[in-house]
Amino acid sequence: MNIAIVTLDTFGQKMAGPAIRVWEMASLLAADHAVSVYSFGSVAREGDGFSLEEVEVANFQEKLGAPDIVIIQGYLAQTFPWLATSDFKLVVDLYDPFHIESLQVERFHPMDERHAALDHSVRELNAQIRGGDFFLCASGKQRDMWLGHLAALGRINPLTYEADPQLRSLIDVASFGVPAEAPVATRSAIRDAVPGIGADDKIVIWGGGVYNWFDPLTVIRAVDLAREHVPNIRLFFMGAKHPNPDVPEMQMLRDARALASELDLAGTHVFFNEDWVDYAERHNYLLDADLGVSAHLPGLETDFSFRTRMLDYLWAGLPMVATQGDFFADLIEDKGLGASVPMEDASTMAEAFVRLLADDDDRAAVARRVEEVAADFRWENTLSALVNYCANPWEAADRSLGRREGGALGGGHSIGMLARKAMRAVRETGLRETAAKVRRYVARRG
Numbered sequence: 001m002n003i004a005i006v007t008l009d010t011f012g013q014k015m016a017g018p019a020i021r022v023w024e025m026a027s028l029l030a031a032d033h034a035v036s037v038y039s040f041g042s043v044a045r046e047g048d049g050f051s052l053e054e055v056e057v058a059n060f061q062e063k064l065g066a067p068d069i070v071i072i073q074g075y076l077a078q079t080f081p082w083l084a085t086s087d088f089k090l091v092v093d094l095y096d097p098f099h100i101e102s103l104q105v106e107r108f109h110p111m112d113e114r115h116a117a118l119d120h121s122v123r124e125l126n127a128q129i130r131g132g133d134f135f136l137c138a139s140g141k142q143r144d145m146w147l148g149h150l151a152a153l154g155r156i157n158p159l160t161y162e163a164d165p166q167l168r169s170l171i172d173v174a175s176f177g178v179p180a181e182a183p184v185a186t187r188s189a190i191r192d193a194v195p196g197i198g199a200d201d202k203i204v205i206w207g208g209g210v211y212n213w214f215d216p217l218t219v220i221r222a223v224d225l226a227r228e229h230v231p232n233i234r235l236f237f238m239g240a241k242h243p244n245p246d247v248p249e250m251q252m253l254r255d256a257r258a259l260a261s262e263l264d265l266a267g268t269h270v271f272f273n274e275d276w277v278d279y280a281e282r283h284n285y286l287l288d289a290d291l292g293v294s295a296h297l298p299g300l301e302t303d304f305s306f307r308t309r310m311l312d313y314l315w316a317g318l319p320m321v322a323t324q325g326d327f328f329a330d331l332i333e334d335k336g337l338g339a340s341v342p343m344e345d346a347s348t349m350a351e352a353f354v355r356l357l358a359d360d361d362d363r364a365a366v367a368r369r370v371e372e373v374a375a376d377f378r379w380e381n382t383l384s385a386l387v388n389y390c391a392n393p394w395e396a397a398d399r400s401l402g403r404r405e406g407g408a409l410g411g412g413h414s415i416g417m418l419a420r421k422a423m424r425a426v427r428e429t430g431l432r433e434t435a436a437k438v439r440r441y442v443a444r445r446g
Contacts, residue, residue, distance in 0.1 A: 001032075001033045001034070001067075001068040001069055001390055001391075001393065002033070002034050002036075002067040002068045003029055003033050003034065003035045003036070003067060003068065003069045003070075003071065003390060004035075004036050004037075004038060004064055004065075004067040004069070004070045004071070004226045005022050005025060005026055005035065005036070005037045005038070005071045005073075006037075006038045006039075006064075006070065006071070006072045006073070006074075006076060007019065007022045007037070007038075007039050007040075007041070007072075007073045007074055008039065008040045008041055008073075008074040008075060008076070009022070009041050009043070009073075009074070010039070010041035010042045010043070010044075011023070011037075011039055011041070011043045011044065011045055011052060012042065012043075012044035012045055013044070013045065013278040013279060013280065013281075014275075014276040014277070014278055014279065015208065015279045015435055016208075016209070016276075017096075017176070017208075017308040018096065019039075019041075019072060020258055020279065020308070021073070021093075021095065021176060021308075022039075022073060023037075023048075023279075024177060024328070024379045025071065025383060025386065026047065026049075026050040026052075026109070027048055027049060027308070027379075028379055028380060028383055028387065029386070029387065029390055030048075030049040030050040031049075032390075032391070033390060035049075035050035035051070035237070036050065036051045036052075036053070036067070037050055037051065037052045037053070038053055038054075038055045038060065038063060038064065038162075039052070039053070039054055040054075040055060040056070040057075040060075043053070048421045057079065058204050059419050060080065061080070061082065061254075066086075066087070066088065067088050068088055068089065068393065069081065069089045069090075069091060069389075069390055070086075070088050070089070070090055071091040071092075071093060071386075072090065072091070072092055072093065072128070073093040073095075073096075074096075074098075075098075075120075075124050076124075076128075077092075077124060077127035077128045077131060078123060078124050078127050079198075081127065083131065084127065084128075084130065084131020084132075084164055085131070085375075089133045089134070089394070089395060090130070090131055090133050090134075091132065091133065091134045091136065091198075091386070091389065092128045092131075092132035092134075092135050092136070093135075093136045093140075093174075094125075094128075094135055094136060094137045094142070094146055094171075095136060095137055095138040095174070095175070095176065096101055096138075097142065097145065098124075098125075099118060099121035099122050099125055101213070102117045102118055103118065104211070104212040104213040104297075105117070105211070105212060105250070106118075107212050107251075108212070108251045115263065122147065126147065126153060129149055129150055129153050129155060130153055130155075132396070132397050133393075133394070133396040133399070134170065134171070134172075134348075134389050134393075134394075134396070135150070135170065135171040135172075136171070136172065136173075136174040136385065136386060137172075137173055137174070138173070138174070138175045138176060138342060139173060139175060139327050140173060141327065142173075142358070143171060143173055145171075146171055147167065147171065148170065150167075150170065152409075154243065155170065155396075156170075157398055157401070159397045159398040159400070159401065160396065160398050162397070163397035164397075168385075169394065170396065170397075172385035173359055173385060174383050174384075174385045174386050175377070175382045176377075176383060177311065177377050177379035177380075177381065177382035178311050178312075178314055178315035178377050178378055178379065179260045179315060179378070179379065179385060180273070180290075180378045180379070180380065182315075182317075182371075183283035183286065183315060183316055184203065184283070185283065185284055185287040185288075186284060187284055188284070188288055189277075189281065189284035189285040189288055190203055190205075190236055190285055190288040191203070191288050194236070194271055194273075196234075196267055196268060196271060197234050197236070197271065198232075200232065201232045201233070201234045202230055202232055202233050202234065202290050202291075202315065203221075203234050203235065203236055203288060203289045203290050203291075204223070204234065204235045204236070204285065204289065204290065204291045204292075204293050204321075204353060204357075205236050205238055205285065205288075205289035205291070205292055205293070205314045205318070206219065206235065206236065206238060206240050206293055206294075206309075207239075207286070207292060207294075207309035207310075207312050207313065208238065208239055208308070208309040208312075209239050209240070209253075209276075210237060210249045210250065210252055210253040210256055210403055211250050211252060211253075212251060212252045213252075213254060213296055213297060214294075214295060214296050214297070215252075215296055215297050215315065215323065215343070215344060216237070216252065216253075216255075216256040216295065217252075217255060217256060217259050217296040218295050218323070218344050218345070218346050218349060219235060219293055219295050219341075219349065220235065220256060220259050220263065220270055221259075221263075221346035221347035221350075222264065222346045222347075222350040222353060223235045223265065223269055223270060223350075223353070224263050224265060224269070224346075225346060225347060226349035226350040226353040226354050227269055229354045229358070229359060230353065230357050230358065231268060231353055233353065234269060234270075235265075235269060235270045235271065235293075236271045236273065237256070237270075237271065237272045237273060238273055238277055238282075238285055239273060239275070239276045240253060240272045240273060240274050240275075241376070244288055256272075256427060257272065260272075280310060282313075283316060286313070286315070286316035286318060287316055288320055289316075289362075290318075290319075290323055290356075290357060290363065291318060291319055291320065291338070291353070291356055291357065292309075292310070292312075292313030292316075292318040292319070292320045292321075292338075293320070293321045293322070294307055294309060294310060294320070294321075294322040294323070294328070295322065295323045295343075295349070295425055296323055296325065296326065296343070297343065297344070298325065298343055300404045307322075307326065307327075310322070310328040310347060311377055313370070314370055314373060314374040315369040315374055316378055317367045317368075317370050317374070318367065318370060319337065319338040319356055319363055319366040319367055319370060320332055320337055320338035320339075320370070321338050321339050321340075321341065321349060321352045321353060321356065322338070322339075322340050322341075323340070323341055323342070323343045323344075323345075323349075324340045324341065324342055324343060325343060331373070335369055335373050336366065336369050337366060337370050337373060338352070338356060338370075338373065339352035339355070339356065350434050359444055360432055385430045418422060
């Protein structure tokens, strides 16, 4: 197949989650197909077995050409409505529920801006859902949410249901993944490399950025409590500056810096990496750590999230401490991968830090369990639904309804269907009552 993947994210030595996901998709699919990646962000590296190219709005349609399959991610369907009406098969990657994310991203903005941002997100998702042939999401819980959206827009209908009563041919799970190869350290990136962090310190790493839906404040307070028992505990925030310039610094990062200074922890027990770690270098940071941590606030974003940084912890064999309420907290509890703690509970998190950092043998046993679970999340496993689709792609079962043009489901009642309904009504209720129903129907339509 000739496959195109389209995204808005930036590609370079430093990449965030959306670009990483596209990169790994392209690498996996390129083993069997001709794959081209197009980005509206900056592109500062070559593809690996696939072409990678920066495009602009004016030349995008010409560059795209006529592939067999197009996979889209992010805000694209409103800008390019022809994506939903072309002859190629359209796969929509819904792993990031950005309409829910916008509730937190815009949280500290004026209310009219918050409403406008949400409306824009929902319009984009509606356009994608009306036009897609096949949809991907990150977890079973996300799939339940997206099934509701699909149903609301008429995509769950007699045709899609008859084609597959479980609707896996319409939407399936394709979560984030980890590389098949275990990471091997090539240098020390934190220990004896960051001023204030020594070779024998106990390092808790915060992978990825600091966004408004996360809760670094509880983690910093937990470190403040834990240092009484583990004086050499060190919290390292791996990426303060996002690699995509379109992503602004968020209020929560500013609050985290302020709290670390207020508690006199900045530069002694809490450290912020002022850049974003190169994708090919991240393993050196992860392998220098003793624990991975993730903390979030209560809300819908948490309920439907799939924290990609947790995959990095799995890949690096890091025991984890995470707040409850999302997919990975449940996995940590089920598989014994560390500790899950109540949200905004610094004392319980501190206890987890102390317990896991104090016993090297116990932490090593947890790390072995983490490595075992990581095998289930290799990219070839998590993206198997997409691989299978691309091997034998299909049109959405309801394309004949004009779904690609965004029209109403079925375009209303056909003459034949109305006639059949009238005949049934005559048999069941008689001619007089049927005639009254017809008059009422005509009056409503008029």
